[in-house]
Amino acid sequence: MSIVSKLKEKLAKTHNAFVKQITEVIHICGKVDENLMEGIEDVLIQADLGIVVTNKIMSKLQEEIRLKKIIDIHKIYESLEHIINEILHDEYKDIKHINFSPAIKPFVILFVGVNGVGKTTAIAKLAYKFKENDKKVLLVAADTFRAAAIEQLDIWAKRINVNILSQNYGSDPSSVVFNALNSAITNKYDVVLIDTAGRLHTKINLMRELEKIVRVTKKIIPDAPHETYLVIDATTGQNGVQQAKKFVESIPISGIILTKLDGTAKGGVVIGIKDCLNIPVKAIGIGEKVEDIREFNADDFVKAIFD
Ligand SMILES: Nc1nc2c(ncn2[C@@H]2O[C@H](COP(=O)(O)OP(=O)(O)OP(=O)(O)O)[C@@H](O)[C@H]2O)c(=O)[nH]1
Numbered sequence: 359m360s361i362v363s364k365l366k367e368k369l370a371k372t373h374n375a376f377v378k379q380i381t382e383v384i385h386i387c388g389k390v391d392e393n394l395m396e397g398i399e400d401v402l403i404q405a406d407l408g409i410v411v412t413n414k415i416m417s418k419l420q421e422e423i424r425l426k427k428i429i430d431i432h433k434i435y436e437s438l439e440h441i442i443n444e445i446l447h448d449e450y451k452d453i454k455h456i457n458f459s460p461a462i463k464p465f466v467i468l469f470v471g472v473n474g475v476g477k478t479t480a481i482a483k484l485a486y487k488f489k490e491n492d493k494k495v496l497l498v499a500a501d502t503f504r505a506a507a508i509e510q511l512d513i514w515a516k517r518i519n520v521n522i523l524s525q526n527y528g529s530d531p532s533s534v535v536f537n538a539l540n541s542a543i544t545n546k547y548d549v550v551l552i553d554t555a556g557r558l559h560t561k562i563n564l565m566r567e568l569e570k571i572v573r574v575t576k577k578i579i580p581d582a583p584h585e586t587y588l589v590i591d592a593t594t595g596q597n598g599v600q601q602a603k604k605f606v607e608s609i610p611i612s613g614i615i616l617t618k619l620d621g622t623a624k625g626g627v628v629i630g631i632k633d634c635l636n637i638p639v640k641a642i643g644i645g646e647k648v649e650d651i652r653e654f655n656a657d658d659f660v661k662a663i664f665d
């Protein structure tokens with residue numbers, strides 16, 4: 359099975375919702391007019407693209423209809439695909455892929471996000487990829503809020519056969535990070551992946567805790583964390599994107615990992631994120647298994663949604 363057909367299978371809910379609704383609007387309207395434009399705009403909003411990018415798409419669509427003098431309603435679908443593809447290409451043209459063989463050592467990645475979005479799972483998935491690239495990987499259990507969180511990371515570490523550094527439940531997450539980074543330097547780890555507790559963006563003390571983790575990290579390795587990934591649950595659609603804004607205000611975020619795209623019709627949320635947060639989606643989660651992660655690729659994504 360090709361990469362796109364596999365992805366299409368995983369994104370089936372978003373694909374079906376999108377195709378079905380657009381086709382329905384086209385069918386009901388029957389001709390290219392104001393009604394059709396309103397119908398398409400509604401579908402884009404419902405698909406959770408967000409207002410800003412929806413407006414951008416709609417004005418490009420109007421322009422294309424005018425310039426190309428489109429009267430055949432069946433050409434609209436094609437135009438829409440082409441416009442969304444162009445927007446994503448434009449936004450992602452200078453984006454660096456995740457480097458699974460980083461030159462910097464240890465390469466430190468911090469994972470943050472609200473509760474239950476899939477941080478720990480994303481860490482396991484990426485750890486597995488680094489491992490496949492022969493990197494020496496250390497997982498850091500800086501989610502000390504729940505004993506179960508440490509256990510969960512420990513289970514993943516055993517399953518993918520990488521090391522983990524943890525302290526007792528209730529320890530200061532910054533002290534776990536401090537010890538882990540020192541150990542990573544001494545023991546020559548290539549990659550350090552730091553798991554943090556889920557936190558609501560509105561809890562100021564918890565956001566301060568993240569800032570402290572970053573400060574402590576820098577004390578040991580001044581240019582670390584080399585990446586900070588904000589994990590967002592796609593099933594929460596635009597809500598997730600709005601929550602993300604608060605994280606961005608607290609610490610620098612270098613990329614987004616958008617999870618659970620397999621279980622939602624709200625996959626359209628991908629299309630508006632870069633525009634809204636000015637942070638690229640680096641990877642997408644499409645299942646619960648360790649191999650269910652893909653680096654984000656605009657071309658493949660648009661094909662999976664439209665074709
Ligand atoms: N279907 C699907 N489920 C996922 C995906 N990513 C994570 N999950 C599931 O989501 C649930 C929460 O995942 P975790 O990785 O524990 O989330 P977390 O952000 O670490 O949660 P907290 O540490 O409690 O904040 C688990 O049941 C995962 O299996 C995904 O891409 N697709």
Ligand SMILES: [Mg+2]
Pocket residue numbers: 477478479501507553554555556
């Ligand atoms: Mg977790």
